[in-house]
Amino acid sequence: MSETILDVRGLQSEFRIGGRWYPAVRDFSLAVAANETVALVGESGSGKSVTALSILNLLPAVGARIAKGSVRFGGEDLVGLPEKALARLRGDSIAMIFQEPMTSLNPTMTVGDQIAEVIQIHRGATRTAALAEALRLLEEVRIPAARQRLHDYPHQFSGGMRQRVMIAMALACRPKLLLADEPTTALDVTIQAQVLALLNELKESYGMSVLFITHNLGVVAQTADRVAVMYAGEIVECAPVDEIFARPTHPYTEALLKAMPRVDRDTEALEPIPGQVPAITRMPAGCAFAPRCPLRAPQCERHPELLPLGPSATHHLRCRVRAPQESAA
Amino acid sequence: MSDRPMDRQGSGALVVRDLTKHFKLGGLLSGKRQLIRAVTEVSFEVPAGHSIGLVGESGCGKSTVSRAILRLVEPDSGEVVFDGIDLRRASRTAMRKLRQRLQFIFQDPYSSLNTRRTIRQTLEEPLRVHRLGSKAEIRDKAEQVLAEVGLPPESLQRYPHEFSGGQRQRIGIARALVLNPELVIADEPVSALDVSVQAQILTLLDRLREKHRLSFLFVSHDLGVVRHFCSRVCVMYLGRIVETGPTRDVLDKPAHPYTQLLRDSSPVPDPGHRLTLAKHDGEIPSPANPPAGCPFHTRCPHKLPVCTDRLPPLKEIAPGRSAACHLFE
Numbered sequence: 001m002s003e004t005i006l007d008v009r010g011l012q013s014e015f016r017i018g019g020r021w022y023p024a025v026r027d028f029s030l031a032v033a034a035n036e037t038v039a040l041v042g043e044s045g046s047g048k049s050v051t052a053l054s055i056l057n058l059l060p061a062v063g064a065r066i067a068k069g070s071v072r073f074g075g076e077d078l079v080g081l082p083e084k085a086l087a088r089l090r091g092d093s094i095a096m097i098f099q100e101p102m103t104s105l106n107p108t109m110t111v112g113d114q115i116a117e118v119i120q121i122h123r124g125a126t127r128t129a130a131l132a133e134a135l136r137l138l139e140e141v142r143i144p145a146a147r148q149r150l151h152d153y154p155h156q157f158s159g160g161m162r163q164r165v166m167i168a169m170a171l172a173c174r175p176k177l178l179l180a181d182e183p184t185t186a187l188d189v190t191i192q193a194q195v196l197a198l199l200n201e202l203k204e205s206y207g208m209s210v211l212f213i214t215h216n217l218g219v220v221a222q223t224a225d226r227v228a229v230m231y232a233g234e235i236v237e238c239a240p241v242d243e244i245f246a247r248p249t250h251p252y253t254e255a256l257l258k259a260m261p262r263v264d265r266d267t268e269a270l271e272p273i274p275g276q277v278p279a280i281t282r283m284p285a286g287c288a289f290a291p292r293c294p295l296r297a298p299q300c301e302r303h304p305e306l307l308p309l310g311p312s313a314t315h316h317l318r319c320r321v322r323a324p325q326e327s328a329a
Numbered sequence: 330m331s332d333r334p335m336d337r338q339g340s341g342a343l344v345v346r347d348l349t350k351h352f353k354l355g356g357l358l359s360g361k362r363q364l365i366r367a368v369t370e371v372s373f374e375v376p377a378g379h380s381i382g383l384v385g386e387s388g389c390g391k392s393t394v395s396r397a398i399l400r401l402v403e404p405d406s407g408e409v410v411f412d413g414i415d416l417r418r419a420s421r422t423a424m425r426k427l428r429q430r431l432q433f434i435f436q437d438p439y440s441s442l443n444t445r446r447t448i449r450q451t452l453e454e455p456l457r458v459h460r461l462g463s464k465a466e467i468r469d470k471a472e473q474v475l476a477e478v479g480l481p482p483e484s485l486q487r488y489p490h491e492f493s494g495g496q497r498q499r500i501g502i503a504r505a506l507v508l509n510p511e512l513v514i515a516d517e518p519v520s521a522l523d524v525s526v527q528a529q530i531l532t533l534l535d536r537l538r539e540k541h542r543l544s545f546l547f548v549s550h551d552l553g554v555v556r557h558f559c560s561r562v563c564v565m566y567l568g569r570i571v572e573t574g575p576t577r578d579v580l581d582k583p584a585h586p587y588t589q590l591l592r593d594s595s596p597v598p599d600p601g602h603r604l605t606l607a608k609h610d611g612e613i614p615s616p617a618n619p620p621a622g623c624p625f626h627t628r629c630p631h632k633l634p635v636c637t638d639r640l641p642p643l644k645e646i647a648p649g650r651s652a653a654c655h656l657f658e
Contacts (some may be wrong), residue, residue, distance in 0.1 A: 015424050035335065043523035158612055188386035189550065193594035193604050213521065218553075218596025241600045259528035261557035263580060263595040264602075272528035276493060318526060 005209045006032040006055070009022045011069035013047075013054045015280065021067065022280045024050045026233045027306070028069070033178065037203060039220040039241075042230035043256075045277040048213045051230075052181050055211075056096065057086050059321045073177065092122045095170035099182040101162035105154040111138070111165045112150035118172040137168035141198060145165050155270040167198065172234035176207060196222055216262055221245055226314075229253045232277055232288035235306055239315040249309060250319050286322065295321045336470035340432065341412050341511035341544060343375040343398070348407035350390075350397050354617070363617045367393040369568045370407070372643075377513065380538065381560030382576060384591070386551060388616050390568040391548045395514045398546070399431055400424065411512065429459055432510035436517035437500035442489040448475070448500055451486040452507050459508065470507060477502045478533060495526035499533065506537065512544045519554060531557060552595045556580055564588045567616055567624040571641055576651030584652040587625045623655065631656055 011028040014021040025047040032038050033211055040048045053059050055071050057078055071078040074093065079084065090096070098104050106114055114132035125133065131150070138146035138251060141164040154162055158284045163183060170178055180199070184192040190289040200223060203210055212223055220227055221241065228238040229250065237250035258271040275292040284291060290300040309315040309323050317323045364514060368390040375381045385389045397404040398414060409416040411427060418618040441462040442451060452471040456462060458606040462470065472482060478499040489497060498518060505513055518534070519527040530554060531554065549555050555562055555576060564577040564585065572585040583589040594604065611628030614620055620627050626636040635655050 126419060127379075160612065175609040190386060190590055190594040190613070192596075196596075197604060216522070216596065221598045221600045221602075222555075222596050224600075245598060245600055256524055257598060259525050260598060261528075261531070261551075262551040262597065263552040263556055263592065264597045264599075266577065267557055270528045270531055272532050273527075275527035276495065276526065 002036075003034045004031050005034050005073070006030075006211070007070075007072040008051075008055065009070050009072070011051070011054060011071065013050050013059060014065055014067045016063045016065075017281055021065070022283075023067070023232050025054060026234060028233075029150060029242075029306070030228055030235065030238070031208045032211055034176075034209055035144045035203070035207050036225050037200075037212055037216060037223055038226045038228060039212045039224035040228050040230060041214055041217060041220050043215055043277060045232070045279075046230040047233035048215075048230050050066075050233075052096070052179050052211065052213055055179065055235045056081075056090060056094065057081070063244050069184070082158055088122075091118055091170075093175050094177045094179065095173070095175035095181040096181065097163070097166045097183045098169050099185050101159070101166045102154060104166060105162060107154055110151050110153055111157070115165070115169045115172055118169055122173045133172070134168070138165070140171070140202070141165070141168045143168075159197060160187055163187065163195055164198070167195075167202070171206060175208060178203070178208050178210045180210060182215070183212075184219065185216070187216070192219070199223065219257060229256070233280065233282060234288065234318060235316070236289065236318045237316065238306070239309075243315055247315075249315070249317055249322050251288075251293045251295050251322070255292075255294075260266055297321050299324075341377040341548065343512055343544070344408070344410040345374070345394070345398065346372045346408040346410070347450070348372070348394060348397055348409065349405045350393050351401060351405055358442060365617050366619055367616055368397065368404075369509045371565070371568075371570055372407075373563050373570065373573065375544050375546050376379070377511070377544055378542050379561065379609050380547055380559045382555035382562040383546060383548045383565060384529070384550060384562055385565035386550060386591075386613055388567070388613060389565040390616070391565050394565075395433075395516050395546060395548050396592075398514060399433060400429070401433075422595055425459075428453075430511045432508060432513050433504035434498075434501050434505050434513060434515040434518045436520055438497035439489060439494075442497065442500060442504075444489050447486055447488060448480075451500065452485075452487075452504055455504065455508050461508070473508045474503045477506065477537065493526075494522055497532050498522065502530075502533065502537070506541070509541070512546065514546045516548045517550070518547075520549065520551065534558070552592065554582060564591065565639050567614065567619050569624060569653065571625065571654070572650075572652045573643070574647075578650060584646055584650065584657065585625075585654050586629045586631050586656075588652075590628070623653075 009029045011025055012023050014023045028051060042048045054066055066079050112131055112134045113277045115134035119125045119130040119133050121313045124303040135146055135150055135223040143149055143161060143164055184195050214220060223243045226240050227244045231252050237253045248257055255273045259273055261267050261270060273292055286301040287304050290296045304318045304320045306316050307323060307325055348368055348371045350368040352367055354365055355361045355364040371394055385391050396402045398409050449471055453467050456467045456470060480499055503510050519530050547559050558575050562572045562579050564572040568589050572579060572588045580592055581586060585591050614627055622638045623636045623641050626632050633655055641653045641655045643651050646657045
């Protein structure tokens, strides 16, 4: 077993609505090993982005809190770490890229200066040295004519190129962990394929770990080593990528795959999932998926735990029907 | 035109011939003068009762085609013939009558619904505008259409913001259906939705298409969705159709190198088939400045000398299949 880079245990993040605290992420435990890509997959409202923000301690200061749990990274618990220490980590050993690069880039600075700034702040390099490094990074993410483009502003780049700039900036300090929140969702499919290929390649050459957040199961299959499926704030199934696509076991994972029209084969009958994700203010007491689940049984009234499936140590499941959990009651 | 078949199935075919729309941008006070060649000489047919897909990436002109057909943008040249009537020469009154038979479904139903009107007002308005029935008949029709798209009757008193994305798209569909159209033009109708809700809407459209014998022009960037919904597909690149044929054949054995790239870039939920596309690093050129010759030659792995100076015509390469590529000459 290789070294664990990120170890999240029992995380619970809550939002205050009408004077009460409601959990948006519950009982979330996930470890990411060195040089591993873990995909966090789920639909809107599943809590995947809140999880990423919790890891970085970037939840809004008012109306949101981490109520329970720990986020261990490099031997420290990031929960409760002073803001100054967190600011040192962000952009340095933990980097992040988001869905819409234009909102994360400063429109009034050239891209060269923005990348150089990261290196100056975290590494104390001179501006000249930092700009030289910025150029090397732009070449590494394959921006054509990088030397000229160093002095361009973000609006002069296309969507795909902006995301490459974001990736260059994220790589500037050779992070151990990259948090990528829907990094290709806003891109056209041919450009998405390029960016995914680039990310896979850079992950290898930099030896990074990646936590890849997406709603797209196709993208998951392209990039992940391991997959955690989230529903209504919880991980409902977690397994190595081959295993989860070959043997999707949670009824929700199974239903997601059956609801997705595929480009490579005919899907005569799509099977939609009836209903919708429950609001965090109206979470069912038992299994959160039960109201939409075709396998719903009396035992689903009690909340299921995430437990290893059979003798497997790698496949975990939160379902009382598919993995009876008498002892856990 | 004289011997127009009277039965519904024979009528209502849409024929688009050499449709062209170029936008002029800039001028005196607003920067560089540019000509955006959004759509150039696009021809295709939607036979009555069929669903035709229009696919391509951002800026390929697919949305402009869908809007130019209904003259939501006025085309520069070309013919749009519906049921034997040339839409571009139709008078205002004739166009008004035709708009009952041709309806539009938009990607983002929220921005296309009036936020200050109840769903009842939204659904009844087109009927009143076209004077289709008495007050009581109009009320009944609105209620009946709402039930058909799977929304409860109490929704009629509500406002658009009270609904989720999927429910709003149901309202968008109800509004399109209320006039009993023959042809529906749907521009990315499921792109903004989560997979599970997307499947609900696609199944709903499937059912309505069958029941009302609707024809569809279905604009999408998602090849999986198009494969599910459309019997034939037109692939667009930089304002032109580069390939057309039965959807299954085109996606299983693409002829045009661009279709091949699009197909290979579309992620498949199968970790056994990972993308290997690092070679394709090209960007989509701007429609303001399309390359000379074949528009795809800047990204094409099979480029021949002829491709840089001569535009390949769209021609038949097999029964029912056409491609615009010098490889087939």
